[in-house]
Amino acid sequence: MRWSRYPINTVKETPSEAEVVSHQLMLRAGLIRRLAAGIYTWTPFGLRTLRKVENIIREEMDRAGALEVLMPAVQPAELWQESGRWELYGPELLRLKDRHQRDFVIGPTHEEVITDLARRELKSYRQLPANFYQIQLKFRDEIRPRFGVMRGREFIMKDAYSFHATQESLQEGYDLMRDAYIRMFTRMGLEFRPVKADTGSIGGTASEEFQVLADSGEDAIAVSDGTDNYAANLELAPALPPSTPRPAALASLTKVATPHKRTIEEVAIFLKVTPQQCLKLLLVESTDGGVVALALRGDHELNAIKAQKLPQVAQPLRMASPEAVVAATGCEPGYLGPIGLKCPLYADHAALAAADFICGANEMGHHYIGANWGRDLPEPTRADLRNVVAGDPSPGGNGSLRIRRGIEVGHIFQLGKKYSEAMQASVLDEAGKPVVMFMGCYGIGVTRIVAAAIEQNHDAAGIRWPAPIAPFDVVLVPLNAAKSPKVAELAEALYAQLQQRGFEVLLDDRDARPGVKFADAELIGIPHRIVISDRGIEAGALEYRHRRASENEAWPLSEVIERLAAARSATST
RNA sequence: CGGGAUGUAGCUCAGCCUGGUAGAGCACUACGUUCGGGACGUAGGAGUCGGAGGUUCAAAUCCUCUCAUCCCGACCA
Structure with missing residues (x-):
């Protein structure tokens, strides 16, 4: 491509709407342009990278034996009513009516459509396993789109769905996809981790996310520093019970006045203790309309995913209203404690390991000090309720956890029979009996990968594309070609030969000054740069510079093409 | 949806408090000079001041409503 024929401008100033670096650079380099909140146009430069990402995905999916399809973006409501998600999905699902007032949705995902296809086409166990995938636009009406294409409302996703006669076959298909994902993200030059994950609204059993490690990531993940290679989404990482037994009770239970000290922090400062010595009591709504109490150590955070798996806790987790708290305890939030509590109580392992702890007295303006489980109140039900923190032992058995940020670029699920049962997708087995198929589902956020790659690969000057997804392999920078026919000629010749x-x-x-060209070349991040100038021609050499290098190399004119070819095949990033 | 903020030229922003008929830098056009790290000069084009209503002799500026965007939270693969 000739840059002079490319009408989309780079910009020096950072657009005020962009907060994270990938969004800023994508706008500055002219990769995307915003049309509405969370909705973007991809320009030719941006699209080149997007297509490279897509093609790597396509090649690896094909290699793994998946079959590409293209499903409709607009889907009839009937399918969603059949699966039950018409009611469950909520306002994130964009619904619309056609001219006949029939209900449709713009697909946020395609389980319903693919299951419909599968139940029509797949008749026999001999056709299984089968895996269909597509690379297609999705629309999710996110509450708060942000970070450019990282959390857009409209985005491109690769979604694949596999169908199996048995759980064993599903496991094999899942493992095959897992391997394919590792190959793809490795080929794209990304630093990533597969992590154990919650299945969320998609449902199903086993599930892993592929997280690109980046400080700007929206997800917190717990990663082991040991040899067990353990990694899990923070939502899911179990906090192991402490290995040491609870210390003996030394202090006696005493009620103290703590006027206007409601938060753990305020109480700890007031009583000159650490938050670890305090007990945090949270009331959440229960399944029968009442409340359930959850006790945590003062410095720990409640994990909503874990909490809402408790049988008595309403799903989704909701904190009890202030009125409900007063009704249940006779006291406002801030002074709640487990002693004398009438509602069901679960306590986190770490909270139960404490002796002589401090807790609310269920009386305005008062706390207890020297409280002890078993002595001052009955032993409650134990549960894992908290988020793990850095330093916790790894559930994998070797090492301790560190908390890192990640960008979720892929998610694979074993759905089991959730959709196939609801939509009666079955095949005949060897005995001629109908059996409901097992399903797997495998997503990749294609547009998000582009942003994630930039988060991991940039410097002060701009983007540093991993070579496999760069929009171009090489940028030729002739200097002062308007005045120097030799430079212009050589640039044209190289352009054609390369x-x-x-x-x-x-x-x-x-026809721009050198500084402008250098700055733009670095901003858009092409891996290899060749400068063609009178100075170089006279010396019989051209300047080569890799985007990640800080020094130029002088390459003899006659060797430029061979050296570039070598550089291209040698570096994957 | 709750809290906060911002909408003025293509972009980044000033002007608003204290009402008097719109500015800067970047970008763009022309010409000249310049030409190895985002040049300089001269001239020029470009804005319903987000929209509607109100107050006033007069509104970018004050008031009301509304729309949009961004941030925090809740929420969310």
């Missing part, structure tokens, strides 16, 4: 050799070449034939 293209012939299969390079994707960007020729910066704009």
